[in-house]
Amino acid sequence: MAHTQPKTSTRGLVSIVTASSVGTIIEWYDFYIFASLATIIATRFFPKDNPTAAFLATLATFAAGLVVRPFGALFFGRLGDLIGRKYTFMVTLVLMGGSTFAIGLVPEYERIGFLAPVIILILRLSQGLAIGGEYGGAATFVAEHAPIGKRGFWTSWIQTTTTFGLVLSMCVILITKNSMSAAGWENWGWRIPFLASVLMIVISVWIRRNMSESPLFAKAKSEGKTSVNPLKESFGNKSNLKVVLLALFGLTMGLGVVGYSSTFYSQSFLIKIMFVDYDQANRIVIIAISMGVPFYVFFGWLSDRIGRKFILMTGLLMAVLFFRPIFERMYQTTNLRNKVENKPAMQMNVKKEMLPESGTDSLITTTTLRFYADGTRCQEIKREVISAGKTDSPEILTSIKLNDSDKWRLIFLIFQMMFIFTMAYGPLAAFIVEMFPLRIRYTSMSLP
Amino acid sequence: MVIATYLIEKAKVAHVANYYLAGLNYPIVLMSVCLVIGLLYVKENKEGKIAIQVPSKNLNKVKRSLGYVWILLGLAAAYFGLFQLGIPKFVSGNKDDLIFAIIVLFFITPVVSIGLLLFGKYAIDGEYDD
Numbered sequence: 001m002a003h004t005q006p007k008t009s010t011r012g013l014v015s016i017v018t019a020s021s022v023g024t025i026i027e028w029y030d031f032y033i034f035a036s037l038a039t040i041i042a043t044r045f046f047p048k049d050n051p052t053a054a055f056l057a058t059l060a061t062f063a064a065g066l067v068v069r070p071f072g073a074l075f076f077g078r079l080g081d082l083i084g085r086k087y088t089f090m091v092t093l094v095l096m097g098g099s100t101f102a103i104g105l106v107p108e109y110e111r112i113g114f115l116a117p118v119i120i121l122i123l124r125l126s127q128g129l130a131i132g133g134e135y136g137g138a139a140t141f142v143a144e145h146a147p148i149g150k151r152g153f154w155t156s157w158i159q160t161t162t163t164f165g166l167v168l169s170m171c172v173i174l175i176t177k178n179s180m181s182a183a184g185w186e187n188w189g190w191r192i193p194f195l196a197s198v199l200m201i202v203i204s205v206w207i208r209r210n211m212s213e214s215p216l217f218a219k220a221k222s223e224g225k226t227s228v229n230p231l232k233e234s235f236g237n238k239s240n241l242k243v244v245l246l247a248l249f250g251l252t253m254g255l256g257v258v259g260y261s262s263t264f265y266s267q268s269f270l271i272k273i274m275f276v277d278y279d280q281a282n283r284i285v286i287i288a289i290s291m292g293v294p295f296y297v298f299f300g301w302l303s304d305r306i307g308r309k310f311i312l313m314t315g316l317l318m319a320v321l322f323f324r325p326i327f328e329r330m331y332q333t334t335n336l337r338n339k340v341e342n343k344p345a346m347q348m349n350v351k352k353e354m355l356p357e358s359g360t361d362s363l364i365t366t367t368t369l370r371f372y373a374d375g376t377r378c379q380e381i382k383r384e385v386i387s388a389g390k391t392d393s394p395e396i397l398t399s400i401k402l403n404d405s406d407k408w409r410l411i412f413l414i415f416q417m418m419f420i421f422t423m424a425y426g427p428l429a430a431f432i433v434e435m436f437p438l439r440i441r442y443t444s445m446s447l448p
Numbered sequence: 449m450v451i452a453t454y455l456i457e458k459a460k461v462a463h464v465a466n467y468y469l470a471g472l473n474y475p476i477v478l479m480s481v482c483l484v485i486g487l488l489y490v491k492e493n494k495e496g497k498i499a500i501q502v503p504s505k506n507l508n509k510v511k512r513s514l515g516y517v518w519i520l521l522g523l524a525a526a527y528f529g530l531f532q533l534g535i536p537k538f539v540s541g542n543k544d545d546l547i548f549a550i551i552v553l554f555f556i557t558p559v560v561s562i563g564l565l566l567f568g569k570y571a572i573d574g575e576y577d578d
Contacts (some may be wrong), residue, residue: 046547057547066557117547242575245567249518254482257475263469265452273456273468309492316483324472331468433512434493 016145017157020138021313022095023204024158026197027108028165029102029172031127033193034061035264036282040190052076059119061124068125070131075431076133080140089137096130097201099123104194104333118322124336139429147306155189155429156300162425163296163418164408166263170282177279222408243435251312251432255424258319262417263289269327270410275333275378280407288411292418299426309428323417332414333406340373361387414426454533481521485567488514491577508577515571522564529557 034041038058046054072092079086101125116223139158161354167319172193173428180189270281301312332338347369366382377400384394402410452471459470481484488511531551568575 057545061547087563121547121551185539227481238575241566242570245570246485246489246576248563250482250485251566254479254486255541257482261472261475265475269468269471272453284565307492309486309490313483316479316486320476320479320483324476326467327472328466328468431493433560 004265008268012121013142013145015156016144019208020087021157021161022160022207023089024134024138025164025168026200026204027093027096027131028162028284029168029200030165030197031131032169032174033172033197034103034124034127035165035245036267037190037193038268040118044190045120046109047107059120059369061117067137068128071137072129073136074131074132077130077136080133081135086141086208089132089141089204092130092133092137093201093204096127096134097197097204099126099130100194100197104191104197118350129367131247139433143430143433151433152300152303152308152427152430153349154300155433156297156426158429159296159300159422159425161261162259163293164173167286167290169193172284174282210371215348240436247432247435251380251428255312257426258323258421261319261412262421263321264412266330266417269330274331276334276410277401278397280402284407284410284413287367289413289418291411291415295419295422296426299423300430303427303430308431311427312424312431315420315422318420319417319424322364322420326417330410333409333413334376336370336376336378336400336404337371339376342371342373345371355385361385362391374405376406378402451533465555484514486516487521489571506578508574511576512572512574515568515573518564518568520568522561525564526557526561529553529561533557 041061042054042058046057046102057413074090076092079091103120106116106119106123112119124140135158138161139155142158143151143156154400176189176192177185265286266288267281268283270276271278276284299311301316349367353363353365355363360387364382364384364386366380367382368380368382370378370380372378379399379401381397383396455469456471461466464470488507517553519550533555534549534553537545538553540549
């Protein structure tokens, strides 16, 4: 980079990183709360007759938020390159917080029909626009304050925000869920994590209000070296567009997949494929990914010494080679075929009740509790509707409570994936910032 | 995760033995493509100092040739997104599938396929040569 880096004291840098990170953590919280509550959103805002389709639609809505991030980056990046990073941060915070809060207020599908998923989609897209502007801005902001030779270290703190945001979202859900009855949580309690966002946004805005503008940007602006049309320069200019595409397909696309596979997909895999108890699965993921957080900073620091590409590509290679065996090992940990059942201890309870709507149809609920020699416990709830003498396909809900040994085995396996991810993600912000010139940096680097 | 979940459901219905790993096929393919592109095309750029590299005619030839592969991948992504995922869900008649179809057809597929087509074209034109 041709610009001379103005010097910011270490204390100043700590203050800047803290202000940038706090807001980014909260925006990631807002973004991830949607995915963390995907199973509930699927049942509330989509038709209930096809749970698989509803869950797919929920995940697709989550994905839409990711896909529009570049457009948020385009808009807020242009804003950031024109008016400065600081004020743009405020706008992204308010947009994200407002959208998340609004999700908590949307009436369910049963009340407003197809309007429910449409409103959810629009709000999700708003979240995507906001996070598109936030993350790129935060990384750019810190990088432009960081001294030469330490950019990897200081920007790696921004990389930790994605994990902190996820952990925060999962903790808020667990605490809220366990502080009320199951019925309360199912009926209205699940809205609280969304509504809580507004408090967090107020805190972030308060912290950021005294942030100073990026010195590099301020200097460039005073010298008239900012771009009047960063959008056109980023994407109308072939030499910049080709770098954007390279960053997308050579780095962020793959590294993003590493991240989502090691966090969200692990959580979903535990709950929906392995049938681990919801609360236990979330605790496992929280512990495992929290253990990985220090390594973002380690690999960011290391990249300042030995280069960034080697570390990034090593992380990506390890993900390609090891993720499949790790997931296989995870699955076999709770595979009941590998366990010895204590058959005499099995408990079964059958309940038959008439369905009030029909008068002739009945619902049979069979609850089976199985115990295994290693302390594993499996609860299966089977619901069958008998209508006109015929039995419909039963609905089966399985939940496995793990013993401590299996729990820690799963924590260690997910931690291995997180370790690989921190290798791939720790130095990434610095690498991408350094790919683009300052005058269009916010716009360009936010896109990938 | 959307596509991963979809692949698992398909594998489960087809009674594939280790169906639970089917969802990983798509992310691993994506990571592999990214790895190849990253290794060949991305240059170390720490602190703005481009790593000293001796231009290699053979490497430049490989980069340009692979441009056709990226274009094919872009077309494959468009085909898969449109005709395997998006359109069947769009015309299924189920409201449940509509949101999924809209997102795949109008967001995910255009970004990935057009991006890959452009990337491939630039590679063929030698824009990423040393």
